[in-house]
Amino acid sequence: MGKEARQNWDNPVQFVLACVSYAVGLGNVWRFPYLCQMHGGGGFLIPYLIMLVLEGIPLFYMELAIGQKMSLGSIGAWTAINPYLGGIGVASVVTSMYLCLYYNIINAWSFWYLFHSFQSVLPWAECPLNSNRTGPIEECETGTSTEYFFYRETLNISSSIEENGGIHMGQALCLLLAWVITYLFIARGVKSTGKVVYFTAIFPYVVLFIYLIRGFTLHGAFNGVAYMFTPKLEQLANPTTWINAATQIFFSLGLGFGTLIAFASYNQYNNNFERQAIIVSFINCGTSIFASVVTFSIYGFKATVNYENCLERTRLLLLNTFNLAEDSVSMDNVFEWIEKLNTTYPQQFAEIAHKLEGCDLESELDTAVEGTGLAFIVYSEAIMNMPVSQLWSVLYFLMLLLLGMGSMLGNIMAIITPLRDFKLLSHISDELLNGLVCVFCLLLGLGFTTTSGNYWFTMFNDYGANFSLLFVVLAEVITVSYIYGIKRFEKDIEDMLGHRPNWYWKIMWAGVSPLLLITLFIVYIVNYIQGGTPTYQAWNKELVSWGSFPLLTDYPVFGQLFIALLLVSSVSCVPLTALYVYCRERKRRPAHTGSPE
């Protein structure tokens, strides 16, 4: 097809590893454990697996089929399916572009933490001292040292999205490094990516396994695992559980970005992608569960350490106030002593009653965190309490890096593959085109390294991709099932694989998946409208002494406009492209009908 021979993966294993590397990303580590905890522990697996079967695997299969059949990137593939709906591909590329802009910042943070792990004392383990060296800095004391390190030293965050500052040089350097490495991995297209994915797909599992062993041998780990995996089946009655399961499967598999189409376009025509789709989906699912077990054991350890520290502080308070001998109160009988002292010295006890923190292991375990907060604050807090913490820190951030890089590779390919297909750009060499895309994304991404950068990052993270992807995949499945036609699609697959897809696939594509997607779409819109003004969490330094951060703030007007722009810009590509193609056809047709006369 055409004069160029398209690049191919060296072997099918590279393709599978590339898909695994792309699909298994940070969301498996920091979103799934949170959902598991929020929606009834082990019981969450039931809706999760059901949604995988109803929605995840069929849509994954469909995207791979399209890519492998058309051997083109997303724009070319959708234009080939139906010229008016090439806009679906354009929407995918725009969404991938937004993702590429902000996703590498996470890799930059991982690099920052990784490089800072090569010190005798981890910098987030202790608060830095104030100017007269009498104690820690006030901002650090009100929060924790890990929070301080993340918000002040890593991000140097401003008080709100409206306050801008300069670029954080360390962040900018790390972002530069992240893009340089991304370029190195994709410079020669599939030839280089194919070799890299062996490492980016497999090494995170090695680290997860090491962490599993380490996690289980930590003091208090079983508290976490037991508490969180105990199924609370009443959560299954809550519709939000099912919605969240469907949404998580959807985003976890990376559908709609055009990456799967791009990867599959480099396949041999007769590659058995049906089996590969099922394998990759289950690997992704399994990794989420695996990562949750590790996360919960780390949670359990952290909660136990915090609980014991709380008991220790209470014990000291009792000793110091009542001048008891040191060995009279131990950690085990703190609560008995509290009762005893309350009855014998009620007045003195009343004086210190406000200083007594209620130490409760369950409430420590209940603190559920997701996202960058989990990865960079909670985990680093747990790591600093482990023996030989530098080693564990290096391993952990290396794993985060590889997970993030793997997903980045997929998203960059989703942009470059369609660009490559354009005749205009086909005379530019691979290395140059890839370099230009990387430089462009780097320059725009520098905006996220400013002091208000994290707020913009959160905005992109929350609004940049979610809505557009739902729309894009809904459009995809409706196009394939009804506009292109299931019969034609069946024949294409038979052409490639040698057998037709069975009734399960057809029912999912034509009926179940579109219904599910429409439901998700409507729920998203309803939530967005009902949520009122979008808000974000601001880290306001002035309110430090009241201990009231992060503070929930409304987005200012320009922020809300930007959110609307993000949502509309990718979705509108579909109607706009259809309109453009229609006008182009109209222009052509009058000349056509005019000439015979």
Next chain:
Amino acid sequence: MLWKVLLLLGLSSAWAQKLCSPGASDGYKVRLSINSALGDQAYVWNENEMFLFRATLAFAMRTYSDGQEYDVANVVVCDETPRVSFWFVVTSPLDASLLVDKRRVEEAVRKSRSRINSAFLLTDDTLEFIGIPPTLEAPVAPDTPPWLIAFGVVMGGVGAGIVVLLVSSVVQKIRKKRDGEEETGGKTENEAASDAIYNMSFSDDEPVTQM
């Protein structure tokens, strides 16, 4: 005569006790946490240890205060508790009824804190002078932050990788062009048809090897 001496001694010790009382304006409370610091190797707090404390404090006052000859008797201790905490005041060597000013005591303690700590095998956390915050050690600030070194290493490696990659692809392109020119130059003498076929396959090869 003897009873006068006894009376004076009794009065002076009573007086000394009056000088030192919990909450005294020129006194400080001291708290030791020996078990937390030393665990199994904790020593028992007794009169001898108290004597050592008073002697250490007298040493601190001698060295870091006005240089007068403070003695163990000038450090008066009271209100000992099983926690191992007590109050102390320092009297002037010239006049036993006069207390040394709080700030001079604080200064002396601050400057000799590490000596006092090491005399008892304790640290700033476990030997506390309530009201005298310890001057914490300034963190060691290396000339180059260590993270920059790690960054430099990785960046250098990646940069070298990219240079190697680009150079090798340019070299390959030049080599292919040279090979292609040689071949087409040789073949023009032969059939034009095979020439045309050969040219097409040549232009097919180029994009493939470029990648």
